[in-house]
Amino acid sequence: MSAVSTAVNNGGELRQRKTIPEVTTTNEGRKADKLLDTHDTYEFGGPWGVTAMMVFFPMLMYYLWICLWFYDGQIVYPTSVDGIQPFLQQMWAHVRDDASPNLYAWKVYTGLIISQLAFAYVMPGYMQEGLPVPSLGYKTLIYNCNALLSVYSTIALAAMLHYYEIFRLTEIIDNYGHLMTVAMIYGFGVSFGTYFWTVARGEQMRMSGNFIYDVWMGAALNPRIGPVDLKMWAEVRIPWVIVFFLAVSGSCKQYETYGYVTPNMxxxxxxTWFYLNACCKGEECIPQTWDMWGFMVIFWNFAGVPFTYVYSVVYMASHEPSEYRFSTPAYIALYMTLITAYYVWDTAMSQKSRFKMQTQGNFKYRWTFPQLPWGTIKNPEYIQTAHGNRLLVSGWWRYSRKPNYVADWVQSFTWGLVVGTASPIPYFYSVFFITVLVHRCGRDFERCGKKYGKDWDRYCEIVKYKFIPGVY
Incomplete structure (x- = not known):
């Protein structure tokens, strides 16, 4: 690489380099990595906390869906002590009758799983080297990035099946509850199955000794089926494909009902296409961003993301367009906010991931649509740590430690804003998401403090704001 880079060494001064030298983990860094790969404290409230979340969150998903579909999108609750039992019986009746794991849901969801695994296995793709894995002796793994071809093949296949009335896309949204239950079953099954399989093979990592907590956090680090990396496969091919098709299904339902699709839908x-396409076109960036693979991630990818992020679609598919119609200026503002937030999110993610590839010496420009301006920093500034890694302080990352989170949250907020004040439930995504992001930042910053020590303090002096520049 010929770009001249400005580096901040671990003495603190700036110096010029004619290349970005490749990362070499120091002995100090190896010691820090070993400590981070050892369980030393409970997170998420420990075993009781994760057990509560594993039980409560599926119940919450059912409750919010019932409110959307059967109670005009409003929050319902018993108004007296005597009303609690009838209320719970009514809730259960909706789950039993309208969210049973019926044959349609099993066929559709299992078909998605099988087709996406098959596409991931056989489709040609862009071969990307991942980050060094400390638990594998700093070996790097190769990832076949074929999501773009796989997903658009899926879209083309679905369009053909819909056109010839073999598989009607409209039916997806009509079977939302049934599909959600099957997704939950898959989420629990894959989580526990992966845990037992990993332990049986003696490949578990960071075990605490508490069974339910270890299932939540995960025992596996890099699970694979042949050439298919399950973490990367589950990150894109399941949640975002479902999210997109739910939106498409809602559009088809509107068109068949009213003869048009609203600007809101x-x-x-x-x-949803923005998000799905971004994950596919930049799939080579994903291996730069993750860690363990447990219930927390698996259930969220299989059930949580696809069936809680698009509550606005569920609401619009079951209500008259007159209940959420906006003025033309409001539509323009909504669309522009989404596009701006997407641009910042896309380029921030690209800048960080490509910088990591540059430091590994394996960055190659991959042209996939759309490649946005400022997606790659030509002359990045960074802090050279004693660990051996480098902390980026250029581009969007000069102004905030998590600029991608800010833009990502704004996108999530627009997904609720699209129905205005018609229902509070579509805002669940943004409320839940900001809670997750704040917690995730705390975890990330704590780990970085342990990993980089005084270099992290120096980084925080340069990049002062955690989220919003000038605010927080």
């Missing part, structure tokens, strides 16, 4: 098709 079209907004959700665009927004």
């Amino acid at each position: 079209a907004f959700m098709v665009l927004a």
Whole structure:
């Protein structure tokens, strides 16, 4: 690489380099990595906390869906002590009758799993080297990035099946509850199955000794089926494909019902396509960003993301367009906010991931649509740590430690804003998401403090704001 880079060494001064030298983990860094790969404290409230979340969150998913579909999108609750039992019986009746794991849901969801695994296994793709894995002796793994071809093949296949009335896309949203239950079953099954399989093979990592907590956090680090990396496969091929098709299904239902698609529903098709396409076109960046693979991630990818992020679609598919119609200026503002937030999110993710590839010496420009301006920093500034890694302080990352989180949250907020004040439930995504992001930042910053020590303090002096520049 010929770019001249400005580096901040671990003495603190700036110096010029004619290349970005490749990362070499120091002995000090190896010691820090070993400590980080050892369980030393409970997170998420420990065993009781994760047990509560594993039980409570599926119940919450059912409750919010019932409120959306059967109670005009409003929060319902018993108004007296005597009303609690009838209320719970009514809730259960909806789950039993309208969210049973019926044959349609099993066929559709299992078909998605099988087709996406098959596409991931056989489709040609872009071969990307991942980050060095400390638990594998700093070996790097190769990832076949074929999500782009796989997903658009899926879209083309679905369009053909819909056109010839073999598989009607409209039916997806009509079977939302049934599909959600099957997704939950898959989420629990894959989580516990992966845990037992990993332990049986003696490949478990960071075990605490508490069974339920270890299932939540995960025992596996890099699970694979042949050439298919399950973490990367589950990150894109399941949640975002479902999210997109739910939006498409809602559009089809509107068109068949009213003869047109509202700007609100079209907004959700665009927004979900933005996210799905971004994950596919930049799939080579994903191995730069993750860690363990347990219930927390598996259930969220299989059930949580696809069936809680698009509550606005569920609401619009079951209500008259007159209940959430906006003025033309409001539509323009909504679309522009989404596009701006997407641009910042896309380029921030690209800048960080490509910088990591540059430091590994394996960055190659991959042209996939759309490649946005400022997605790659030509002359990055960074802090050279005693660990051996480098901390980026250029581009969006000069102004905030998590600029991608800020833009990502703004996108999530627009997904609720698209229905205005018609229902509070579509805002669940953004409320839940900001809670997750704040907690995740605390975890990330704590780990970075342990990993980089005084270099992390120096980084925080340069990049002062955690989220919003000038605010927080």
